[in-house]
Amino acid sequence: MDRTIFNPEHDEFRSMAREFITREVVPNREAWDELGRPPREFFLRLGELGILGIAAPEGHGGGGDASFKYAAILFEEIARAGASFGSYTVHSCLVLPYILRYGTQEQQRRWIPGMASGELMTAIAMTEPGTGSDLANIATSATLTEDGAHYRVNGAKTFITGGVTADMVLTVCRTSAYDPQDRRAGISILCVPTNSAGFSVGRKLDKIGLHQQDTAELSYSDVLVPVENLLGETGEAFGYLAHNLPQERLSIALNSVAHAESAIMHATEYVRDRKVFGKPVASFQNTKFVLAECITETEVARVYVDQCLELLDRGALTAADAAKAKLHATEVAGRVIDKCLQLHGGYGYITEYPIARLYADSRVTRIYGGTSEVMKTIIAKSAGL
Incomplete structure (x- = not known):
């Protein structure tokens, strides 16, 4: 199309x-x-x-x-x-x-x-051990020093993409005590230089895929951050994070559709060249039907994410529409890449083949940026359920 x-x-x-x-x-x-x-x-x-x-x-x-x-x-x-x-x-x-x-x-x-x-590389640190998608439950704290010139940051973050590479980390932390009546209050964003005393990068986490995207644990021990590094207003970070989520989730959806398209391209090339029982794998009806299903699912997903992309550029992409895009595109990519790997047979499990990389790299898209289950909750809520 x-x-x-x-x-x-x-x-x-x-x-x-x-x-x-x-x-x-x-x-x-x-x-x-x-x-x-x-x-x-x-x-x-x-x-x-x-x-x-x-x-x-x-x-x-x-x-x-x-x-x-x-x-x-x-x-x-x-x-x-x-x-x-x-x-x-x-x-x-x-x-x-x-x-x-x-x-x-x-x-x-x-x-x-x-x-x-590229002289100042950045990352954003939200997730903490034990919090997962429950951002309101973060424990990393930031308290003003007596002279009011700095925040003193203490805590730990995990699953931080770019944490090893970054020169500055936007750190989501509590600048006021946890309030069970308003769990989202008191959360702020501090821009923390990674050369600050007390800041350290812990383990570089080994992942199934995305081997060229560093993911790390971060530690903050009495890190002094100038008050000038507060991003936005004190205590308003939850709203800021929610505002940017549609773009973040659409980026995952766009990547997922691109991965599905790439999987189809590689599978199509492979089945044309690979022969079984003296015939190209592409000549079998099952191969044609599987690829027809993959092409159709992927093109339908492409149309939706392209429309969401237009809405994003106009400032009209809603949280619910972005959730639909992420949910659908990541689930489609999972199915399509799995089918395309199956068409490769045993070679699909060998990492020198692009389809194996796609399989490993794409699995996390149904987890980060909000799990598929969280997306379903958002979509249901938008329907008044």
Whole structure:
């Protein structure tokens, strides 16, 4: 089905991204797997190309284009190549929007140029051991020092994407005591430099997939953070986090559809070349039917997420619509990638084949950014249930 959401500028960006990925990313795939993340030079290169700061103002070294379509193009091209940009999505698609919306002019002048160039890499730390999706239950604390110049932060975070790479971590913490009558109150965001005394990166967590995206445990022990690093207003972080969730969840949906499309591409190529009983696997009716199912499911999901992308650019994407996009796209990707792996037979289980990477990488999409069960709760609530 023809797509009508992109213009010639988007097409030029896609060509540039595809060439860059082919030339500078794909050849490094195995080395970055072993390292557990792309090297720092890679992010500086993304900064040179203008990829990290597309949405940042031109005056701060960015591209000045708030459209999320450029990010969507990158998701598609990265998936198509079976590559990875490490913690790019967290840095540019999650953290940067927080700074742009809630940062003061002074904070934006201080941080955005480095974020756009790759000299200041970022992460966001929400999840804690034992809290999972229950953000209101976080225990990491931030108390003002006697002179009122700093917050003293104590606590621990886990499952933090980009935690090893980051120079600054947006840390969600309690700046006032837990109130059982209003569990969401008293939560704030502090921008914590990772070279602060008392801040440390703990274990780099080994995952089933996403081997080029570092995920870490973080520890805060009497970390002093200047009050100037408070993002937005004290105690208002829960609302800030909820505001950005539709974009975060749509980014997961867009990635999932791109992964499904990539799986179909690889499976189609494989079954045309692979012969069984003297005939190409593609010639069997079962193969044709399976791929027909995969193509149909994926194209239907593509139409929905493309519509959500248009709504996001217009500022009209609702939390419920984003939840539907994430729920449907991630479930579709899970089914499609599994079927495409099955068509590979035993080779589908060998990691040198792209389908094996897709299988491992895609499983977490039904967990992070809100589990499928949380998405169903949001959707049901929007229906008055």
